[in-house]
Amino acid sequence: MLYQIVSFLLDVIGGLLTGACLLRLYMQLQRIPFTNPVGRLVFALSDWLVMPLRRVIPPTGRWDMSSLAAAVLLQLAQYVLLWLVLGAGAGWTWLPWLALFGLVRVAVSGVTGLLIVYAVMSWMQAHSPLSDVIARLCEPVLRPLRRFVPLVGGVDLSPLVALVLLQVVMIVLGHLQAGLLR
Template sequence: MEILFFLLETAFFLLIGSALLRAWMNHLRIHMRAQPGRFVMALTDWLVKPVRRVLPRPLAQGRIDWGSLVAALALALAYGVIRALALDLVYGADLSAAASLSMILVIGLKLLVRVLLQGLMVLLLVYAVLSWVQPQSPLMATLYRLCEPIVRPVRRIVPTVGGVDLSVLVLLVLLQVGLMLLG
């Protein structure tokens, strides 16, 4: 049963992470023609496009991609429903409707925050490693645009040590602390 939970969580993690990355890329006005834009759109179009058609006009326009954010939230809540039902079936927990609803919300929102924190960690790790190993990579320009708004405020506070920028390392530690608090 743990293997099934793991596979289910991994699938939802990938879908939610793609929806959140799509929202971030749209917010930063990064073209979706290059990677990871094409991959993200291939994974999320089936849900984001219908959500955008249902959203009220003021939310459908503007700098915030509400369609992708609502899709990520819907996926997280769907995971919460599936996980709560599976826990109910496997362990026979007979919960009231209010307890079931709160459990669904907690499971879904916890996954959403975890995907956000771990997704940022992956982006920052790839950004840091690629900046050392292959700084002229075509992917580096996209990673720079994705990570720089997050790194810039920390870079103002954390001084360079011996010519080395430690802001990404500080962010990784903070994200890890956030994951520990979430767990």
């Protein structure tokens, strides 16, 4: 029971902070200004770790490597803490791989959340700075699907197709991670 509680709390906290670092990286890649509410939230959640790392890890082109490094470090810290709660037995060599799977899982979950918010906001026809940011973040994921998924009755089903594909990715990640732990 203690392991489940600690695991849940670490997933929530680690996922939120890792997601903020990954969103910071993604927003910079998409050249989305941070003057909107999403950008301010991302800065508030990630500045404490990204800014000190930025002094050591410079950006590479448009890639903010310090945000990526912060996300990896947060996931690694999460799995190290879980490993310590389990009793610090054997298996520490797999921690970097588990952190990598955790990082991908957080990224897929984040894109899934963005797509759900995008779909709901598109149904409501909400025009706000937040809806523009969400649309710009989802567009690179949806654009390739729109070439293959036609409008059905004037409704764009590409977000639904993307959500199904992302769930398949999550299932594959879960099986790969479980196989790693065996």
